[in-house]
Amino acid sequence: MSPSVPAIRNGQRIALTEVPRFGADVFAGSLAELLGQGLRVCAYFGYRGAQGDVELYAVCADDRNGLFRVFSGVTAGGRFPSLTPRFPQVHLFEREIWEQTGAVPDGHPWLKPVRFIGTGGVSPAIGEAEFFRMHGEEVHQVAVGPVHAGIIEPGHFRFQCHGETVHHLEISLGYQHRGIEERLCGGPHPVTPYQIEAVAGDSTIGHMLAYCQCIESLASYAATPYAELVRAVALELERCANHTGDLGALAGDVGFLPTMSYCGRIRGDFLNQTALVCGNRFGRGLVVPGGTGYDIDERRASTLAESLRRISADFLSATGLLWNNSSVMDRFESTGALSEKMAVDCGLVGPAARACGCIRDVRQDHPYGFYRFAHIPAVTHESGDVFARAHVRWREVRSSVEFLLRLLVEDNGGLAVSPACPDYPIQMNLKRDTLTVSAVEGWRGEICHVAITDAEGRFKRYKIVDPSFHNWFGLAYALRGGQISDFPLCNKSFNLSYCGFDL
Amino acid sequence: MVDILKARIVQGYRTGAFPKSTPSLPDRFRGMPSVDCAKCGSDCSRCVAACPVGAAIHTSVETVIDLGRCIFCGACEQVCPSRAITFSSEYRLSACRREDLRRTGTGTAPAAARLDDARLRLFRRSVRLRQVSAGGCNACEADINVLNTLTYDLSRFGISFVASPRHADGLVVTGPVTQNMALALNKTYEAVPAPKFVIAVGACAISGGMFAGHGQVRGGVAESLTVDLHIPGCPPHPYTILDGFLRFFGRIK
Numbered sequence: 001m002s003p004s005v006p007a008i009r010n011g012q013r014i015a016l017t018e019v020p021r022f023g024a025d026v027f028a029g030s031l032a033e034l035l036g037q038g039l040r041v042c043a044y045f046g047y048r049g050a051q052g053d054v055e056l057y058a059v060c061a062d063d064r065n066g067l068f069r070v071f072s073g074v075t076a077g078g079r080f081p082s083l084t085p086r087f088p089q090v091h092l093f094e095r096e097i098w099e100q101t102g103a104v105p106d107g108h109p110w111l112k113p114v115r116f117i118g119t120g121g122v123s124p125a126i127g128e129a130e131f132f133r134m135h136g137e138e139v140h141q142v143a144v145g146p147v148h149a150g151i152i153e154p155g156h157f158r159f160q161c162h163g164e165t166v167h168h169l170e171i172s173l174g175y176q177h178r179g180i181e182e183r184l185c186g187g188p189h190p191v192t193p194y195q196i197e198a199v200a201g202d203s204t205i206g207h208m209l210a211y212c213q214c215i216e217s218l219a220s221y222a223a224t225p226y227a228e229l230v231r232a233v234a235l236e237l238e239r240c241a242n243h244t245g246d247l248g249a250l251a252g253d254v255g256f257l258p259t260m261s262y263c264g265r266i267r268g269d270f271l272n273q274t275a276l277v278c279g280n281r282f283g284r285g286l287v288v289p290g291g292t293g294y295d296i297d298e299r300r301a302s303t304l305a306e307s308l309r310r311i312s313a314d315f316l317s318a319t320g321l322l323w324n325n326s327s328v329m330d331r332f333e334s335t336g337a338l339s340e341k342m343a344v345d346c347g348l349v350g351p352a353a354r355a356c357g358c359i360r361d362v363r364q365d366h367p368y369g370f371y372r373f374a375h376i377p378a379v380t381h382e383s384g385d386v387f388a389r390a391h392v393r394w395r396e397v398r399s400s401v402e403f404l405l406r407l408l409v410e411d412n413g414g415l416a417v418s419p420a421c422p423d424y425p426i427q428m429n430l431k432r433d434t435l436t437v438s439a440v441e442g443w444r445g446e447i448c449h450v451a452i453t454d455a456e457g458r459f460k461r462y463k464i465v466d467p468s469f470h471n472w473f474g475l476a477y478a479l480r481g482g483q484i485s486d487f488p489l490c491n492k493s494f495n496l497s498y499c500g501f502d503l
Numbered sequence: 504m505v506d507i508l509k510a511r512i513v514q515g516y517r518t519g520a521f522p523k524s525t526p527s528l529p530d531r532f533r534g535m536p537s538v539d540c541a542k543c544g545s546d547c548s549r550c551v552a553a554c555p556v557g558a559a560i561h562t563s564v565e566t567v568i569d570l571g572r573c574i575f576c577g578a579c580e581q582v583c584p585s586r587a588i589t590f591s592s593e594y595r596l597s598a599c600r601r602e603d604l605r606r607t608g609t610g611t612a613p614a615a616a617r618l619d620d621a622r623l624r625l626f627r628r629s630v631r632l633r634q635v636s637a638g639g640c641n642a643c644e645a646d647i648n649v650l651n652t653l654t655y656d657l658s659r660f661g662i663s664f665v666a667s668p669r670h671a672d673g674l675v676v677t678g679p680v681t682q683n684m685a686l687a688l689n690k691t692y693e694a695v696p697a698p699k700f701v702i703a704v705g706a707c708a709i710s711g712g713m714f715a716g717h718g719q720v721r722g723g724v725a726e727s728l729t730v731d732l733h734i735p736g737c738p739p740h741p742y743t744i745l746d747g748f749l750r751f752f753g754r755i756k
Contacts, residue, residue, distance in 0.1 A: 115683075116683055117719070118682065118719075127686075146687045147635055147668075147687050147691050149666035150664075150666070151634040151644055151647055151648040151651075151664060153636045153639065153641055153644065154635075154636055154684055154687065174683050175638075175681065175683045175687070176636075176638050176639075176678070176681060176684070177681055177683055177719055178638050178714050178717060178719055179714075179718060179719035179720070182717075182719075183717055190555045191555040191556060193555075194713050195713050195714070198640040198737075199640070200640060201639070201641040201642025201643070201644075201645065201738065202641050202645060204642070258507055258510060258511065262510070262514050264649070264651070264652030264653065264654075265517055265654050267649075267652075268649055268654055268741075275529045275531075275532065276529050276531075278531055279529055279531030279532040279533055280532075280575075281646065281738075281740070282642050282645075282738065284574070284576070284737065285576055294531065314513070314514065317510045317513045317514065318510060318514065320506075320510075321507055321510055325507075497641065498641075499638070499639070499641055
């Protein structure tokens with residue numbers, strides 16, 4: 001362990017004066033050393049100071065020891081060495097730094113805007129950038145999007161094909177960019193929590209939890225164990241709903257309609273349990289800084305538990321069909337396969353990483369909230385294909401339901417004596433000139449928020465890293481050598497967020 | 504095969520009885536607000552201060568909640584000292600006219616949401632929709648998508664979503680319309696053959712919602728297209744959306 005780089009735990013804070021500040025070369029050297037030791041990048045971003053100087057901040061996860069290593073650097077004349085050629089997992093982070101601050105990663109092989117934010121003078125208009133081209137006889141390109149055929153968010157996919165075979169896929173996003181991070185500077189504002197809930201609407205609870213951990217860490221405030229229980233219930237319900245929806249959609253993409261139609265409904269049943277707690281199917285307003293906006297009283301807990309048992313039985317009957325059906329399995333198995341090495345190199349997180357055999361789960365590696373008291377074992381599979389991503393989700397729903405029943409039936413009675421929703425809103429005075437890291441295992445994987453405050457205790461920089469930011473590259477890679485007709489299936493097996501990426 | 508049939512029996516028939524009967528919504532659901540202006544203190548404007556999205560407007564004469572901006576967080580209800588603002592369980596929130604979304608008074612009756620007769624004649628039996636997400640956070644999109652599941656079974660009303668704007672009769676738009684999607688939205692609209700219509704779903708699409716004022720987004724769909732139906736919410740409940748569609752296309756009164 002390099003002694004010059006401090007380590008903090010999930011949800012801990014560190015004074016900015018204690019965060020080492022290296023020159024550009026030492027900074028890149030330290031990052032390379034940590035990544036070489038098997039750590040992975042959680043967040044890596046730039047901050048443009050008033051004088052136009054650019055500071056770089058890196059947060060690397062040491063999953064084995066449950067630590068985050070934090071350090072910063074200053075660019076030299078607006079430039080810093082690119083690590084992408086050695087560590088592909090940083091490639092989007094470096095592009096983002098360039099787009100947001102103008103600092104140039106020297107030696108980056110594919111320096112192109114990430115979101116086409118149209119500021120700083122480095123961004124061309126969206127849709128006007130060059131795409132990676134393959135040349136040769138009978139080679140052709142297929143362009144898809146931004147408007148897609150279904151009811152989904154916009155993004156552009158550019159395939160380089162020879163016959164049916166995809167040799168390269170470039171994913172170009174930014175259509176959903178709403179300027180959330182920019183607006184967070186100088187915050188928190190009254191609208192901030194609501195915007196955080198809408199970073200990715202299907203991960204309302206996940207992002208809000210990460211935000212609340214940041215705020216509570218900076219304000220030296222601890223939510224009650226009962227509030228943490230309610231939050232964990234909400235997070236697992238969100239996971240169950242989305243995983244179920246994905247399994248249904250995967251069945252739909254291979255034309256297996258029974259599971260598709262049942263899961264469409266069962267996903268809604270899970271969402272309705274969240275609505276039972278807070279009135280909103282996506283959990284808006286359920287998690288708030290300091291605690292939760294709603295409690296789960298005894299009556300609600302027993303209704304929830306009873307419904308969950310019923311929904312879980314429906315879920316098993318609906319999804320069990322998949323694994324016994326040879327036509328489904330033929331399409332799932334060995335489609336879009338990624339190796340464990342590739343998953344590690346790309347820095348994948350969540351079910352997509354676990355399906356490649358990587359044991360990565362924030363709930364286990366960096367326990368937070370109620371996961372400090374009650375555990376969910378990480379679910380992995382080795383084959384890295386569509387089947388693995390589907391099966392990992394299936395098993396995760398089962399262990400989440402088991403976990404939920406344990407919380408609602410066994411733990412709820414004992415903890416409900418402490419209030420879940422303390423008098424709200426609590427006045428939160430944030431610690432000045434401080435940095436905090438907060439990570440949450442959302443249903444797509446690691447959601448990482450990093451907050452840095454200024455001398456007034458307002459956000460100087462607030463970085464949001466949605467799991468999709470790590471994983472879109474994995475999808476592009478999974479397609480290589482595959483058939484273009486497998487794209488919808490592969491895409492669904494990752495089911496990444498466009499707005500969570502675009503921010 | 505036997506397993507599939509067995510599962511079919513276990514899963515049973517699950518399509519909701521709506522519109523024949525009122526859907527059952529959770530007790531903590533927030534629907535149409537009622538504003539009892541008589542209870543408002545003349546110098547009180549706590550609701551205005553508490554509202555994170557500028558949906559509460561207080562003048563010397565009345566207090567108004569603009570459903571086109573409202574994200575139904577309930578902050579105004581919480582801070583109101585005289586309980587003048589309460590959210591009812593009325594889920595029928597859609598309205599054709601933007602001004603009908605500015606609610607005041609204690610009535611919670613839904614506003615008119617029916618398409619004009621000339622176009623309705625064309626779409627009365629069958630209508631095809633094309634959805635465009637223009638900066639939506641995937642919550643509105645997800646709860647529109649859910650109308651295709653067997654619980655809501657949208658196609659039994661002769662309404663369905665299609666993959667191409669050329670096959671569509673109108674657009675359903677979500678999101679505040681990001682600068683990066685503005686061109687694609689306009690192109691999609693142009694590709695829909697006339698006569699056509701535009702439905703804005705969610706606070707973002709109606710007014711820019713919580714992102715209004717950001718340089719990277721426009722203030723909703725109405726800045727670039729004429730909106731024929733507004734469906735408020737953040738996101739609207741699927742039954743709010745379904746009710747909006749059914750009233751708009753004359754399937755129910």
